[in-house]
Amino acid sequence: MSLSPEELRQVAHLARLQLGPDELPRFQSGLNAILSMIDQMQQTPTAAIIPMAHPFDLAQPLRPDCVTETDLRPLVMALAPATQEGLYLVPKVIE
Numbered sequence: 036m037s038l039s040p041e042e043l044r045q046v047a048h049l050a051r052l053q054l055g056p057d058e059l060p061r062f063q064s065g066l067n068a069i070l071s072m073i074d075q076m077q078q079t080p081t082a083a084i085i086p087m088a089h090p091f092d093l094a095q096p097l098r099p100d101c102v103t104e105t106d107l108r109p110l111v112m113a114l115a116p117a118t119q120e121g122l123y124l125v126p127k128v129i130e
Contacts, residue, residue, distance in 0.1 A: 036074060037067045 038046070043063050047054045054062060108121075117124035 036070050038063055038070070 040059055040063060043059060043066065044054070046066070047062075112118050112121065112123075115123050
């Protein structure tokens with residue numbers, strides 16, 4: 036499949052591109068090369084190929100589900116200027 040100059044103008048209009056008359060041949064040859072590559076790829080026999088989610092047969096390595104950090108809440112709460120019942124107290128900013 037190849038694009039005619041009129042089809043290229045229509046595609047450029049849909050893409051909101053302004054192509055000058057001197058740019059049309061360059062874009063036409065580039066898009067025609069892409070379309071011919073797509074045609075060539077579509078001719079590849081793929082009926083016997085099983086679809087896959089990933090190219091490698093690897094399992095996702097998971098880390099063990101265990102606690103690795105200690106509770107720092109008492110230390111952090113001690114740094115706050117004002118706390119009450121384990122919550123930070125902040126000044127009222129909206130009347």
